[in-house]
Amino acid sequence: MGPGVLNHDDIAILFADRLDSGLPIKAFGDGTVKDGNGAHDWHLRPDLDLTHDYHSIESTAQIDGHQDTISSLRAESAAALAALYFLRSVCIFYNIRTSSSNIIYHLDNKEALRRLNASVYESFFHTANPITTDYDIWAALREATSSIPGTHIGIHVKGHQDNDIPLESLSLEAQMNIRMDALAGECHNTHSLPLAAKAHYCNQVSLILRGHIVTTKIHQQLRSAFTGPSLQAYIQRKENWDDHIFSTIDWPAHRSYLASLPFPKRVNVIKMVHNWQYTKSCAMFFQESELCVCPMGCRMEETALHHLACPNIPGSDL
Ligand SMILES: [Zn+2]
Secondary structure, three states, X not given: OOOOOOOHHHHHHHHHXXXXXXXXXXXXXXXXXXXXXXXEEEEEEOOOOOOOOOOOEEEEEEEEOOOOOOOHHHHHHHHHHHHHHHHHHHHHHOOOOOOOOEEEEEEOOHHHHHHHOOOOHHHHHHHOOOOOXXXXXXXXXXXXXHHOOOEEEEEEOOOOHHHOOOHHHOXXXXXXXXXXXXXXXXXXXXXXXXXXXOOOOOOOOOEEEOOEEEXXXXXXXXXXXXXXXXXXXXXXXXHOOOHHHHHHOOHHHHHHHHHOOOHHHHHHHHHHHOOOOOOHHHHHHOOOOOOOEOOOOOOOEOOOOHHHHOOOOOHHHO
């Protein structure tokens, strides 16, 4: 810490004083996600005089989330949330209950900003859908903005503006955004393992299934979590497949094909795929019939796919 640099207590007093005096606070943040691993950072300062940093505070951290579903929206929202949590600590410690300060967040993610600027707290839980993506962070964000005095305002700053324009020619907000982008990237690079999803404070719905935070299609997810393992075991036992063979099947493609079919046809296709058609062979297996021969009189055994080869079924009937 060099001369003139404030320690953390002084920084806390500085921001407490600004909130108490109704002076504005600038907040910046950014998030990055790569290979299912997310990081974010935040930075608070009283003004935009970038020639000195001694009265600013910033931090970086990983963001929790499942590596299959974590998105930049989650990381960017977490950046604003972390800055809010610092301000909340200041308000609690210095007992600041009201403030006329504008706390202005400069982020480059429009959806994160929309959520930050969303409806007032009282109506939030009546309008927001609890199965919205990353609802858990959003709920925490709204709870934080409602409990921290001051007016919270999110403003968009376009990211990566230094791709075309020299850094020194950019607005101070754009320069800060580039700094935040770099810091989040550094933080990401120093943490090789994703941080498992966790339930956030004040979540109305927190459903975590095998490390996934479930925020969409909760009923469907619960149903498959409940029935999936036994259904998989049944199919593997029936087909004599080990885990490796089971995993080589493109189940998402199978699911989306089935979902595209009208319900009666879907039932027939599922019966055919799993050999559940009501053939004579099947009836005999369940001891409902003593004969397995084809009822069309071809004298062949009516196996699962026999109807495709039966000489007594005209091709036009298939
Ligand atoms: Zn036949």
